[in-house]
Amino acid sequence: MKLTMKDIARLANVSQPTVSRVINGNPNVDKTLAKRVMKVIEESNFTVNKAAQTLKSSQSFLVGVCVTDLSNPYFMEVIQAMEQDAREAGYNIIIHNSMHNPIKEWENVQNFLSRQVDGILLVPFGDYNIEKLKQVNVPIVITTQIKEDFDSVSVCHKEGVKLVADHLVSQGHQKIGYIGPPNDEKLIFFKKALYNNGIHFNDKRIIPLTPGQESAFDIHQNIEYYLSEHSTFDMSAIFCYNDVTALEFMRLTSQENYHVPENIAVVGFDDSLISKIFEISSIHQPIEEMTKTAFKLLLSRIKDNSKETTSIELPPKLIVRKSST
Amino acid sequence: MKLTMKDIARLANVSQPTVSRVINGNPNVDKTLAKRVMKVIEESNFTVNKAAQTLKSSQSFLVGVCVTDLSNPYFMEVIQAMEQDAREAGYNIIIHNSMHNPIKEWENVQNFLSRQVDGILLVPFGDYNIEKLKQVNVPIVITTQIKEDFDSVSVCHKEGVKLVADHLVSQGHQKIGYIGPPNDEKLIFFKKALYNNGIHFNDKRIIPLTPGQESAFDIHQNIEYYLSEHSTFDMSAIFCYNDVTALEFMRLTSQENYHVPENIAVVGFDDSLISKIFEISSIHQPIEEMTKTAFKLLLSRIKDNSKETTSIELPPKLIVRKSST
DNA sequence: CTGAAAGCGCTAACAA
């Protein structure tokens, strides 16, 4: 059977609150008593009931983490780092996948709330739930993107995209394309960065991905469809809004004997396992630093839930590899 | 503020237990009342307090998942599948990483217990905690390995390793090596399978990995050390106990102008992202089927915690790729 | 320094 403090108290011949005090390191306990209690605990297989602690103290030491795509190695790395950060701070994380689905995303948040999480780390999908999210009375920190009116931590997309544009132009490319959801901020920043290099981006060079269908499989389908409609591309370089996309693009074009980087230069984003393995140039994200920062921010909000929000943008770095040289 | 059933009750002018009944779909509630309550709930931002439910009903709908290495893409895929399975069954998962450390592993289990999980899915590291694990009075299902006296689900290692041995021998290899922890059951099965092919495995062809130091980094170090001590290998093929190892081996040997598969054939294990991307032959694990089976087994144990244990071994499949042909 | 008592939000037995 599961032992409770009451059982320990009986065995140690003290009161139940004394057991609580000993466990929580309250200094105002007689050493002898404390020793006696500790001994009983060690000899039994007692563990505190965190559900009861949560109920009583309305602090769960649980944080909810919701990402848009668990199958993306990049988010996996994020999760891994989060688990580590959380543990070090005495928290546990409970993970959810919104799968680029706003309804699921909101359900996930509701579930977190129901679990009495002390805070939420969220990689949002679009702006669908933004207004509702603002009403949530548990601290939320947005990661991997910056959102106004929220605490958020991310690598600076604008800066990252600029690095890509500068790099491609410096390699002599003029006709440059883009793969990604057409409504992504990366595209806007990319156009601007090219413009600053004296290049006008032609919208015909967009290979569009349907927003919300951003699993590797969906991306594959999208690119395949585009290729079936267009026999040639009028471009010598392409920027892919993430690494998964870059990889799918390379796979599909190589089937058509279109090679990287000989025929077309490719640059990805995230510098995940994929780009490292496949030698794809990519924008590096300092994941550990990002999650540590996000977690610290969340903890400070948990302690002091003020209304002012902070946005932290980390500097990106372009890692140049074979795919664009 | 956070609303409770009491608040809803007051607003709907009913008693608090009635609210509970409505929320839990108890049919013995007057339709009119139920509607009134539902309306109030919908207009508010009420969510049930699962900590209270857990405390009261001693059911948390939480399962603990502990793996040995979150940085291994294979376990990431396992986690991803688990999250999916759990959600479908109305459970949440709480994730831990034991990092090949028995002490951490036990701490993790204790933490799960403290969180009142209904069950535990465990990828154990060695046998260090086996005896203690047997005493745990919450259902445990072991995955990715088979353990006697435990409910467990895994691909059949013996069968998988046999496929590797048969394949390599059929390709004409005689001098075959192994990389992995020397105490891993895969090695034992591998020797036996080679023996059945008329080949005596020579222990000199083991590149040993220190048990417990099985992160990509540690593996890299281990292999590097071996290479620095041995100027040549006396083998034409090598079996790596997992994909991470296969990749590290290929990376290091390619630096020494030793190429796969021209100079040496390589076969991995897990068929994770790594082997797919890097065209490494590997033993495929049906992860979704495995996790679904494990989860189903766990749920059935949660419902009926009998003492008999079940072990389920799923058939492996060899995926032959460039690295061994 | 220690114990008695109250109550966190919920479910379930019981009474009405």
Place this chain on the structure above:
DNA sequence: TTGTTAGCGCTTTCAG
């Protein structure tokens, strides 16, 4: 069908 009551295991006053 509904409300009253008790209690899950814990923390936190408050007396002593």
